Amino acid sequence: MIFDQPNRRQKVLVVDDTETNIDVLLELLDPIYEVSVALDGRTALDLVVRERPDIILLDVMMPEMDGWTVCQRLKKDDTTKDIPIIFLTARGHIDDELRGFELGAVDYITKPFAAIVVQARVKTHLELKAQRDYLSALSTLDGLTGIPNRRRFDSAIFHEWQRAARSRTSLSLVLMDVDFFKLYNDNYGHAAGDECLRKVATEGFRRVVHRVADLVARYGGEEFVCLLPDTDHDGARHVAEVFRANVEGMRIPHAHSATAPYVTLSLGVATLIPSVEFDPVFLIEKADAHLYLSKKNGRNRVTSLDLGKL
Numbered sequence: 432m433i434f435d436q437p438n439r440r441q442k443v444l445v446v447d448d449t450e451t452n453i454d455v456l457l458e459l460l461d462p463i464y465e466v467s468v469a470l471d472g473r474t475a476l477d478l479v480v481r482e483r484p485d486i487i488l489l490d491v492m493m494p495e496m497d498g499w500t501v502c503q504r505l506k507k508d509d510t511t512k513d514i515p516i517i518f519l520t521a522r523g524h525i526d527d528e529l530r531g532f533e534l535g536a537v538d539y540i541t542k543p544f545a546a547i548v549v550q551a552r553v554k555t556h557l558e559l560k561a562q563r564d565y566l567s568a569l570s571t572l573d574g575l576t577g578i579p580n581r582r583r584f585d586s587a588i589f590h591e592w593q594r595a596a597r598s599r600t601s602l603s604l605v606l607m608d609v610d611f612f613k614l615y616n617d618n619y620g621h622a623a624g625d626e627c628l629r630k631v632a633t634e635g636f637r638r639v640v641h642r643v644a645d646l647v648a649r650y651g652g653e654e655f656v657c658l659l660p661d662t663d664h665d666g667a668r669h670v671a672e673v674f675r676a677n678v679e680g681m682r683i684p685h686a687h688s689a690t691a692p693y694v695t696l697s698l699g700v701a702t703l704i705p706s707v708e709f710d711p712v713f714l715i716e717k718a719d720a721h722l723y724l725s726k727k728n729g730r731n732r733v734t735s736l737d738l739g740k741l
Contacts, residue, residue, distance in 0.1 A: 440465040441557050444484035446475040448493045459546050472496030479511055483643040486557055491520040506535040510590045515556045573649040575625055576632035584648035584656055588711045591660045596705040603667030603702040605657040606718040610695045610730045612653035614687040627683055635678040664702040664737035671698045671733045690730040697725040700735035709741050
């Protein structure tokens, strides 16, 4: 997501096939955190992708796919490897505990468990994760606007491309450019130009995208980019139109623009179902080509393309 949410309840995913255990954990954690439940490993993997929990409580003994396998898959995926996992299981042998840590778990609690211990360990590991996330975010935020920077975007599009290629789902990209921004800088000064970019990034894009995997970043100069996983062409075009209307509606004066007497955006949108045989640069180039068409055809508009499957 593009903006930090300091008041957001942290997300806990409980993976267990025993209803009594789930009931106890829900009663314990739900008043404090946003808790989701999966009864099997495959459902857990799907939920992790969709909801991006902050921590996972994972049983070992489950039908079809056990907890060991779930943990291995999550730790092999760059987009999920940093989510802390606590094994919560009846397997209390020292070899089992050692295996859990070797697979990448941050803790191992045996059943029957003491509720106060589970609560304390979840709290500790969530605090540690929040500190790590904060330090990581500092290196991937744009210093001027406070939104993610190009480095963060480059990493995100690579991982989302790989994931979408595996799942055969749509990936959309919106490239945006502030119209006649050089003229804005030349006539109002660079300090005003910086303030304009800050307003566009915060007021123009705020509350438009809501999912954790969605990303709006500063691409460079007066260009911004929005990455939308699991989003079809119509959905991406709608997001782009909202961006355009938001910025237009801010009515930031721009007397030297040839498009309007206020600041506007031109946008290019491209959607496809990726293939590992191609590179994310392909999607960027297509969105950029349609951004160029928006500029060529009068600016302050959205031009889009649905490429289908590669």
